[in-house]
Amino acid sequence: MTQTLTPRRPQPDGSAIDAMQALLADDLAAVESLLVARAASPVAMIPDMSGYIVSAGGKRLRPMVTLAAAHAAGGANTATHALATAVEYIHTATLLHDDVVDDSDLRRGKRAAKHLWGNSGSILVGDFLFARAFTLMVETGSLDILDILSHASTVIAEGEVRQLAAQGRLDLPTEDYLAIIEAKTAALFEAAARAGALSGGGESLADPLAAYGKNLGLAFQIVDDALDYGGTTAVIGKAVGDDFREGKLTMPVIIARRRGSEEEKAFWDRAMNVETQQESDLARAIHLIRATGAAEATVAEAKAYASLAKQTLNALPASAYRDMLDTLADFCVSRVS
Amino acid sequence: MTQTLTPRRPQPDGSAIDAMQALLADDLAAVESLLVARAASPVAMIPDMSGYIVSAGGKRLRPMVTLAAAHAAGGANTATHALATAVEYIHTATLLHDDVVDDSDLRRGKRAAKHLWGNSGSILVGDFLFARAFTLMVETGSLDILDILSHASTVIAEGEVRQLAAQGRLDLPTEDYLAIIEAKTAALFEAAARAGALSGGGESLADPLAAYGKNLGLAFQIVDDALDYGGTTAVIGKAVGDDFREGKLTMPVIIARRRGSEEEKAFWDRAMNVETQQESDLARAIHLIRATGAAEATVAEAKAYASLAKQTLNALPASAYRDMLDTLADFCVSRVS
Numbered sequence: 001m002t003q004t005l006t007p008r009r010p011q012p013d014g015s016a017i018d019a020m021q022a023l024l025a026d027d028l029a030a031v032e033s034l035l036v037a038r039a040a041s042p043v044a045m046i047p048d049m050s051g052y053i054v055s056a057g058g059k060r061l062r063p064m065v066t067l068a069a070a071h072a073a074g075g076a077n078t079a080t081h082a083l084a085t086a087v088e089y090i091h092t093a094t095l096l097h098d099d100v101v102d103d104s105d106l107r108r109g110k111r112a113a114k115h116l117w118g119n120s121g122s123i124l125v126g127d128f129l130f131a132r133a134f135t136l137m138v139e140t141g142s143l144d145i146l147d148i149l150s151h152a153s154t155v156i157a158e159g160e161v162r163q164l165a166a167q168g169r170l171d172l173p174t175e176d177y178l179a180i181i182e183a184k185t186a187a188l189f190e191a192a193a194r195a196g197a198l199s200g201g202g203e204s205l206a207d208p209l210a211a212y213g214k215n216l217g218l219a220f221q222i223v224d225d226a227l228d229y230g231g232t233t234a235v236i237g238k239a240v241g242d243d244f245r246e247g248k249l250t251m252p253v254i255i256a257r258r259r260g261s262e263e264e265k266a267f268w269d270r271a272m273n274v275e276t277q278q279e280s281d282l283a284r285a286i287h288l289i290r291a292t293g294a295a296e297a298t299v300a301e302a303k304a305y306a307s308l309a310k311q312t313l314n315a316l317p318a319s320a321y322r323d324m325l326d327t328l329a330d331f332c333v334s335r336v337s
Numbered sequence: 338m339t340q341t342l343t344p345r346r347p348q349p350d351g352s353a354i355d356a357m358q359a360l361l362a363d364d365l366a367a368v369e370s371l372l373v374a375r376a377a378s379p380v381a382m383i384p385d386m387s388g389y390i391v392s393a394g395g396k397r398l399r400p401m402v403t404l405a406a407a408h409a410a411g412g413a414n415t416a417t418h419a420l421a422t423a424v425e426y427i428h429t430a431t432l433l434h435d436d437v438v439d440d441s442d443l444r445r446g447k448r449a450a451k452h453l454w455g456n457s458g459s460i461l462v463g464d465f466l467f468a469r470a471f472t473l474m475v476e477t478g479s480l481d482i483l484d485i486l487s488h489a490s491t492v493i494a495e496g497e498v499r500q501l502a503a504q505g506r507l508d509l510p511t512e513d514y515l516a517i518i519e520a521k522t523a524a525l526f527e528a529a530a531r532a533g534a535l536s537g538g539g540e541s542l543a544d545p546l547a548a549y550g551k552n553l554g555l556a557f558q559i560v561d562d563a564l565d566y567g568g569t570t571a572v573i574g575k576a577v578g579d580d581f582r583e584g585k586l587t588m589p590v591i592i593a594r595r596r597g598s599e600e601e602k603a604f605w606d607r608a609m610n611v612e613t614q615q616e617s618d619l620a621r622a623i624h625l626i627r628a629t630g631a632a633e634a635t636v637a638e639a640k641a642y643a644s645l646a647k648q649t650l651n652a653l654p655a656s657a658y659r660d661m662l663d664t665l666a667d668f669c670v671s672r673v674s
Contacts, residue, residue: 043499097464100437101457120438123460124497127434127467131490134471138484146483147475153468160461162380 016331017059020324027067027076027084028060034085038132049117049125053092062087064328065189065216066196069209071321073202079140080199083149086133087192090153093133094160094184096126101164102246145195152191159183170257170269172249178218181225186217208315212325215309220332222302225250229286231336232295241282247274251301253285256294264288299336306333353668354396357405357661364404364413364421365397371422375469386454386462390429399424401665402526402553403533406546408658410539416477417536420486423470424529427490430470431497431521433463438501439583482532489528496520507594507606509586515555518562523554545652549662552646557669559639562587566623568673569632578619584611588638590622593631601625636673643670 021028039050063084070076100119117125130153137146163180166172193213197206226232228243229252243250249272257268267288271281289295309329316322358365376387400421407413437456454462467490474483500517503509530550534543563569565580566589580587586609594605604625608618626632646666653659 041495041498043495043502045498045502046495097460101460120501121498123434123438124494124501128491128494128498130464130467131487131494134483134487135491138480138487141480143475143478143480143483146471146480150468150471150475154465154472157461157465157468158378158380158383161378161382161458161465164457164461165380165382 016327016334020064020327020331021060023320023324024064024067024071027071027081028063030078030081031060031063031067031084031088034081034136035088038085038089038136039129041128045117045121046125046128049096049121050092050129052116053095054088060088061220061328062091062188062192065213065325066192066199068321068324068328069193069196069205069213070200070202072316072319072325073197073200073205073209075200076196077199079142079145080196082136082139083145083195083199084192086136086149087188087195089129089133089136090149090156091188093126093130094156094188096122096129098160101160102248140199142198144198148191148195148198152187155183155187159185159187166249167247168273170249170253170272172254174251174254177249177251177254181221182214182218185221186214189217189220190214205316208312211312212309212329215305215312216329216332219302219305219309219329222251222298222305223333223336226252226295226298226302226336228252229289229295232290232299240286244272244282244285245274245277247272247277251298252289252294255297256285256289256292259292259294260288299333302336303333306330353664353671357401357665357668358397360657360661361401361404361408364408364418365400367415367418368397368400368404368421368425371418371473372425375422375426375473376466378465382454382458383462383465386433386458387429387466389453390432391425397425398557398665399428399525399529402550402662403529403536405658405661405665406530406533406542406550407537407539409537409653409656409662410534410542410546411537413533413537416479416482417533419473419476420482420532420536421529423473423486424525424532426466426470426473427486427493428525430463430467431493431525433459433466435497438497439585477536479535481535485528485532485535489524492520492524496522496524503586504584505610507586507590507609509591511588511591514586514588514591518558519551519555522558523551526554526557527551542653545649548649549646549666552642552649553666553669556639556642556646556666559588559635559642560670560673563589563632563635563639563673565589566626566632569627569636577623581609581619581622582611582614584609584614588635589626589631592634593622593626593629596629596631597625636670639673640670643667 035054036047036051039047039054041047066084066087067076067080070080100122134146134150137149159180159182163184166176166180190210190213194206194210197203197209225243228240228250230240253268253272257265260268267281267284270276271278271285306329310326313322313326372391373388376384376391378384403421403424404413404417407417437459471483471487474486496517496519500521503513503517527547527550531543531547534540534546562580565577565587567577590605590609594602597605604618604621607613608615608622643666647663650659650663
């Protein structure tokens with residue numbers, strides 16, 4: 001991949017997210033209210049656990065994409081707010097189930113929500129939020145929106161199962177890896193942008209906005225995977241090694257292994273198996289990912305998808321929201337560059 | 338509970354289910370085809386696992402209720418078939434997640450699907466089937482049906498979480514227990530009957546059919562709970578002791594403990610805790626459940642709900658399908674009487 005970014009504006013710094021959130025402040029406030037209100041239940045574990053995760057996490061990237069797509073396509077309304085809340089609930093449900101899937105297979109230390117409420121709570125509260133997402137979408141009154149998001153939910157689950165089935169396949173082709181993250185991560189960004197556009201009344205802009213969402217989601221996930229090994233330079237912000245300790249195959253490992261010597265391939269095969277992985281392996285993994293240029297290649301791949309996302313915005317009329325989506329694509333990759 | 342059944346027809350024998358299935362043969366065949374076709378995926382684990390569970394189990398009680406409700410209210414059609422398939426997928430997804438919830442908390446021996454595909458497979462394929470259920474419902478083109486089933490799915494998950502939170506509470510009031518099974522079991526029967534009626538075009542019959550479904554679901558679950566301790570007489574068909582070994586609180590135990598001496602209460606408190614339960618405890622549990630009349634009381638409760646289900650059918654015009662629903666209510670309780 002030699003494609004590079006040609007930013008329309010200066011590379012966003014840490015305050016870029018604040019500026020984007022400010023543009024959507026009223027809408028995001030409505031979504032935050034819904035996130036709390038619609039997780040209400042006489043069964044205390046539901047609002048407790050939901051609140052813990054929902055408020056713990058996040059920059060609300062998926063609601064932001066949903067809201068900005070609606071605005072760029074005509075305007076956000078109460079249906080958009082319900083949709084953006086539903087999208088965040090689907091994301092949260094996926095996180096809750098992922099925690100159990102990763103831990104139960106790999107016997108790793110517990111994560112926060114699981115630590116407090118257990119595997120069963122994570123599974124069942126995840127189910128609740130997923131079901132609640134659909135009640136919210138019914139409230140939009142749009143079968144098209146329900147169609148888009150129910151289809152995306154199927155694709156996400158299919159991608160998760162595919163990832164599970166690929167576990168331990170260290171020779172996984174890059175294309176298979178990309179197909180997995182397109183399903184498990186990019187599909188929700190794509191659906192959020194497409195459905196957001198429809199909720200805003202901009203049917204003709206649904207396709208380019210969906211393409212934006214898909215490419216943004218790919219860039220976002222690849223960056224996340226690169227950051228788990230410290231990116232191209234130093235450790236920034238995020239704790240490194242989570243994917244590694246779970247034996248989760250991601251792009252930096254696939255490329256480093258492919259480019260490695262026979263001895264290095266043998267290292268990867270042993271180290272990516274949680275049964276035979278040793279404490280000191282992470283340092284060597286990070287070294288090999290940089291030495292083989294796998295870190296650079298991974299970041300270049302992410303930048304290429306961010307660039308594709310930005311290109312699709314040319315189909316949109318100029319607006320502050322189009323600019324915001326452009327900035328968002330830069331922001332995603334700025335985390336590693 | 339002294340209310341008794343006054344059957345409109347002779348108590349159904351083992352062939353009753355065959356007669357009911359024969360009445361719905363064409364519709365059930367369509368549903369069986371959809372159950373296979375809509376679980377298709379290039380990710381082999383999905384059709385493999387879904388096929389294993391869907392074909393392993395079941396009398397298709399929930400699809401039968403859906404289809405018969407549609408017929409009783411006007412007639413079944415392709416939307417009814419999609420709906421009945423969606424209802425069975427939701428049920429299957431719940432079973433898959435229940436297996437993990439029960440096992441992971443209680444460290445019991447593995448069940449079939451989990452044994453072959455693991456916890457993670459059960460969680461993620463369950464998610465797939467749940468999402469697929471919603472794509473099927475979108476195909477009915479009815480926001481009302483989506484509203485009913487998305488609401489029911491929320492209630493089911495809420496009931497499951499409530500059951501989880503009640504674990505170990507041996508003094509759980511009967512009413513709380515009933516609220517839990519109304520949510521986790523009866524809500525799906527209720528929604529299946531109501532949405533089935535709507536799909537058949539019989540809006541005016543939706544309320545009585547929903548009431549039928551709810552009461553049938555309660556009767557069905559209470560009978561199931563009684564059967565886990567061998568019913569009122571001998572062990573019939575189903576293996577006993579599953580709920581007991583999981584420490585799952587059900588009506589026979591609640592009543593037996595409430596009616597027991599202090600020594601017996603202490604027995605229940607120790608035996609229903611999986612940490613302190615002993616191999617020989619099941620025999621005493623079954624003895625106490627019979628000696629205190631808890632088995633009889635549980636069966637009487639189930640019969641009362643079956644009777645309520647049958648009464649609601651009086652609001653329907655006479656038809657072979659109304660008769661079938663009447664027989665189905667008898668069939669559910671015939672398993673213990």
